[in-house]
Amino acid sequence: MSAPESSYFESARGVRTLWLGILAGPLLWFLNQQVNYLLVRWACSSGHVIVLHAVAATCLVGALLAGKLALGNRRRLEETEGAESLQQERARFMVVLGICSSFLFALVIIAQGIPNFILNPCGK
Amino acid sequence: MNPEGPRSAAVLPTAGPRAADARASHHDLDRVWSPPEGLYGWLTTTSHTQIGRRFIVTAFIFFLLGGILAALMRLQLSHAESGFLSPDRYNQIFTMHGVTMMFLFAVPIMEGFGIYLIPLMVGTRNLAFPRLNSFGYFTYLIGGILLYAALLLDIGPDAGWFAYLPLAGPEFSPGHRMDFYAEIITFLEISALVGAVEIIVTVFKLRAPGMTLNRMPLFVWALLVTSFMIVFAMPSVEMASAYLILERLAGTHFFDPAAGGDPMLWQHAFWFFGHPEVYIIFIPATGMVASIVVTFSQRQMFGYPAVILALITTGFVGFGLWVHHMFATGLPSLGMSFFAAASMMIAIPSGIQVFCWIATLWTGRPRLRVPLWFVLGFVFLFVMGGLTGVMLGAVPFNLQVHDTYFVVAHFHYVLIGGAVFPLFGGFYYWFPKMTGRMLNERLGLWNFWLMFIGFNVTFFPMHELGFRGMPRRVYTYLESTGWEPLNLLASCGAAVLAVGVLLFVINVLWSRARGQAAGDNPWGADTLEWTTTSPPPNYNFHFQPVVTDRYPGWTRGPDSPVVVGLKDDAHEVLVTTTLDAVPDHRTTFPPHSIWPFLTAVAVAVIFFGLIFTPWAIPAGAVLAMAMLILWFWPKHHVLHRGHEEDAP
Numbered sequence: 001m002s003a004p005e006s007s008y009f010e011s012a013r014g015v016r017t018l019w020l021g022i023l024a025g026p027l028l029w030f031l032n033q034q035v036n037y038l039l040v041r042w043a044c045s046s047g048h049v050i051v052l053h054a055v056a057a058t059c060l061v062g063a064l065l066a067g068k069l070a071l072g073n074r075r076r077l078e079e080t081e082g083a084e085s086l087q088q089e090r091a092r093f094m095v096v097l098g099i100c101s102s103f104l105f106a107l108v109i110i111a112q113g114i115p116n117f118i119l120n121p122c123g124k
Numbered sequence: 125m126n127p128e129g130p131r132s133a134a135v136l137p138t139a140g141p142r143a144a145d146a147r148a149s150h151h152d153l154d155r156v157w158s159p160p161e162g163l164y165g166w167l168t169t170t171s172h173t174q175i176g177r178r179f180i181v182t183a184f185i186f187f188l189l190g191g192i193l194a195a196l197m198r199l200q201l202s203h204a205e206s207g208f209l210s211p212d213r214y215n216q217i218f219t220m221h222g223v224t225m226m227f228l229f230a231v232p233i234m235e236g237f238g239i240y241l242i243p244l245m246v247g248t249r250n251l252a253f254p255r256l257n258s259f260g261y262f263t264y265l266i267g268g269i270l271l272y273a274a275l276l277l278d279i280g281p282d283a284g285w286f287a288y289l290p291l292a293g294p295e296f297s298p299g300h301r302m303d304f305y306a307e308i309i310t311f312l313e314i315s316a317l318v319g320a321v322e323i324i325v326t327v328f329k330l331r332a333p334g335m336t337l338n339r340m341p342l343f344v345w346a347l348l349v350t351s352f353m354i355v356f357a358m359p360s361v362e363m364a365s366a367y368l369i370l371e372r373l374a375g376t377h378f379f380d381p382a383a384g385g386d387p388m389l390w391q392h393a394f395w396f397f398g399h400p401e402v403y404i405i406f407i408p409a410t411g412m413v414a415s416i417v418v419t420f421s422q423r424q425m426f427g428y429p430a431v432i433l434a435l436i437t438t439g440f441v442g443f444g445l446w447v448h449h450m451f452a453t454g455l456p457s458l459g460m461s462f463f464a465a466a467s468m469m470i471a472i473p474s475g476i477q478v479f480c481w482i483a484t485l486w487t488g489r490p491r492l493r494v495p496l497w498f499v500l501g502f503v504f505l506f507v508m509g510g511l512t513g514v515m516l517g518a519v520p521f522n523l524q525v526h527d528t529y530f531v532v533a534h535f536h537y538v539l540i541g542g543a544v545f546p547l548f549g550g551f552y553y554w555f556p557k558m559t560g561r562m563l564n565e566r567l568g569l570w571n572f573w574l575m576f577i578g579f580n581v582t583f584f585p586m587h588e589l590g591f592r593g594m595p596r597r598v599y600t601y602l603e604s605t606g607w608e609p610l611n612l613l614a615s616c617g618a619a620v621l622a623v624g625v626l627l628f629v630i631n632v633l634w635s636r637a638r639g640q641a642a643g644d645n646p647w648g649a650d651t652l653e654w655t656t657t658s659p660p661p662n663y664n665f666h667f668q669p670v671v672t673d674r675y676p677g678w679t680r681g682p683d684s685p686v687v688v689g690l691k692d693d694a695h696e697v698l699v700t701t702t703l704d705a706v707p708d709h710r711t712t713f714p715p716h717s718i719w720p721f722l723t724a725v726a727v728a729v730i731f732f733g734l735i736f737t738p739w740a741i742p743a744g745a746v747l748a749m750a751m752l753i754l755w756f757w758p759k760h761h762v763l764h765r766g767h768e769e770d771a772p
Binding site: 010026033037040041089090096101107124 | 336338429430436437441444447458462463468472703
């Protein structure tokens, strides 16, 4: 890590990881929903239901990784010594949002993945 | 914006005691920021407080007009086989009721509150892109007037606010009625889009120094999320209505299956906008609720990060629900199940917010004033509407009650309960700031209880009417159906509701002239708008504040730090960084101008002309282009000032 620990969350890289924690979960959820919705008719005609599971699993893993990244940011903040700066206070807030957002959207991806196991893609 | 000056100590405003800078005088600031007098001033102003108030007043007038249309429908439906309205008139009225409430009232009034309050809440002097703000208001006003003119001339849209194809197409809707819909909706939504862009830039770049993301008021967060939703949702309806224009004007076949088109394309595009629209209306209302709850419980918001998480989650998941409006269209059940799951999961962020509000009130010292009564009414009604929403998210139940009055009951509980009640709370809460006078408390309580009782008497029976099979959008029904008693009850409730709204209008008119003087912060509120005078001066703050915590209204004192060094002889504002609101540079906003108004008129010429001829595009485009050139023509004084800035 090139930036000093206390200023990591002011650097472009630090800010990117914070935003990734917040936004990756919702974006992956949206991707999962849209791609699976698009693939339903194709899964019906081709019989490859496994692809629907694969999309959901990939997005779920991505959301969980975003959560892991946010948890890592939290650890990094806790290890920072000295009085909390304005930027660290803001970073702590973004970290909390990132952790909650990632795991909440992982839950939504799971909820949307369950019908893949139960319903037939050809069912009307 | 026109950035001036590099990031250097010599030009950056810094924090210090306000006595440190004697240059900024109220007189000079007022002279610079005040719009011209009279009609010319009305047409040229770029003041966010004036334009915000106009949005609010205009949207409220449209709310009253939409309410009159609703009252006409209730009169028609109060008796079986009534001949009060003809089927054709009824179709126009229910279409215009929906169009009014969704396009002309709900979104503009929420944006109006944002336009008025956000610069005050983030501690700056005006909204970003002030001329665009003026342009946005005039597009909205002209669009609304054109739609109502069409209705009064018996050429109002008549295929529902959703304008499903093929009903809204040239084959089944000949004449110009649906042309008005397609053109004016496309035109109107420009206003919502520009408003959203202004709010996003203001929130990200014009916050007072020290107002980091985690110190932003919840109302500002709510409007930020809403504005992003508008930016992503509105293009969808713009595209759909543009296709409808082409279908009707140029004979294209986007929606015609016989020619390779698909009517489902309309439904997808419309509801990709239409469902987020519900949250575009609801989320600002939650921001109002949060402001009122914090102020009237006199404690910090319980679970501030959780509420923001809920806002962001709602903003995203709101885009994943639209197919639940299309469960009856024969889509694959697996595909629908994704949207059913999302429709139920969105209850989680809404639930988080409700619990946080209740916890804040529970652990605070609630003062039961009129704004809080409206919030308590909102919580009750919104939970009711939310529960029926979860029911409608289940495909089998949805199919059973599809297109019945159960759906009408549900969305009125969500939209009136979830948005109009907080909005009335917001009126009572911010009226003192906007006018310097308090609304009458006793009339306010009558206003609340009449609206609350009237609303429930009107819309609760509609659940039962839906269960009994009464379909939506029918102009009458047979006596043998047995629907008459409940319809009569609903109509009586509507009368009570209307009296409640009338009391509010009386209260506003009376209090505006004779209300008790409000003072700067009559409620003991926590946000920055309450630290300036009521009503705020044209420049908002004598010195722009520096924020040191999340509740500056409670913690700021006479010696609190302020921004010094901004020019008082120009529309100069401080630009800060996106995340941490660190001073970055100064910028000068353009002065008041007539060109935004004239550009709005020119754009209106294009869309209005397109109702009748495709030649309106080249003719109007030339006119609009000329207006834009004049709008952006470099002004001598701007060039001159830029030259001065660069001088050593």
